[in-house]
Amino acid sequence: MDTQWLEDVLVLLEEGNMTRAASRRNITQPAFSRRIRGLENWIGAPILTRGTNRIDINAALSANEDEIRALAARIRALRGKIANFDPESTTVAIAAQHAPIFSTFPEMALHAKQYYPSLKFRLRAGNHHDCVSLFLRGDTSMLLCYETENTEPLPFGDTVRREIWGSDQLIPVVGGGLRYGVTGDAMIASDTPAIVYPEDSYFGEVLGKAERPFGTQGFTDNPVCESAFSSGIKEMALKGLGVGWIPFSMAHREIETGEFLSLSHKLGHEPLAIALYADAREEAAVALLNIWSTKHRSGGALNTAAPA
CATH class of the missing domain: 1.10.10.10 (Winged helix-like DNA-binding domain superfamily/Winged helix DNA-binding domain)
Incomplete structure (x- = not known):
């Protein structure tokens, strides 16, 4: 026509x-x-x-x-x-899980600023389900979330593009005075206090399906606190309130300094992909997706996977 x-x-x-x-x-x-x-x-x-x-x-x-x-x-x-498209004068709304906002987004934003110095972001934080809903409703033009290796990409259809920013791992850590209860071979008593995820939360579903100790109430002898927020679990674990499972990207500095002990050698880990989705009809979202995915494909994106 x-x-x-x-x-x-x-x-x-x-x-x-x-x-x-x-x-x-x-x-x-x-x-x-x-x-x-x-x-x-x-x-x-x-x-x-x-x-x-x-x-x-x-x-x-x-x-x-x-x-x-x-x-x-x-x-x-x-x-x-x-x-007249100019990404530098654009504000991009992104629905993002709480954990990657802390662990991943700061580096992503800095990388984007190299190309579009005046670009602005509006982050809509939520759990995995809420973020998907925000994106589906059109409240945001991008979605940043974790995905497990055993799950299929979200079925959004032809109007949505998907790329990978990098990789991460969900690992068990212990801090504070509880570190001294860990033996030389990284064993810890099964009744050690734990900060667990709700079973219906995203990380709770991942850990529950894998039957990981200290991850959810069903696989923990002594749950002292339940929270869906990884950042909160990190702070409580640092104080020694209990064992907590958090993304390695949120814990690697504290592991290096000794504030955290990783228990992944004995209790295992859950591989995660850091996935990006963009509404293909939104020019600014597609422009961001292109530069972020290019960095990943070139090997420049931070690989936050913990050593096995």
Whole structure:
């Protein structure tokens, strides 16, 4: 369809006369008439009733004038967005799980700023389910989340693109005075206090399915606190409140300094992918996805996987 046909029809509705409408469109009346016929052929139905001495506008056209105006306005706006697209003047809304906001997003933002120094972000934090809902509703144009190796990518369809930023691992750690209860071979008593995830949370489902000790109430002898927030679990584990499972990217500095002991050698770990989804219809989101995925494919993205 030729988009100028919509403008022709709107002028025709305003003037109610082919000759005056053609004059406003700066073309001859025969040329204007041919364009109207082109629209009729595309629709598959007449929009004018042509008599010997007069031409009447079909009532269906008048009845849908508001929708035609809205469609024409959306097309003009889209054309302007594409022609004048400037990522630097854009605010990108991203739905993100709490954990990657702490562990991953700061590096991602710094990398994006190298390309678009004035780019702004609006982060909508939530659990995995809520973030997916925000993205599906169109409240955000991007989604940042963890995925396990055993799960399929989220089935969003052709209007959504998916890329990987990097990798991570969910590992068990212990801090504070509880570190001194760990034996030389990294064993720890099964009744050691634990800070666990709710079984219906994303990490809770991952750890519960794998039957990881100290991860959820069902596989813990002494749960002292339950929380869905990895950042909170990290702080409580640092104080020695209990064993906690958190992404390695959130714990590696404390493991290096000795504030945390990793128990992954004995209790195992859960590999995670850091996934990015973007609405393919949003230019700024696609531009960000391209630079972030390029960094990952070139090997530049931080690989936060813990040593096995």
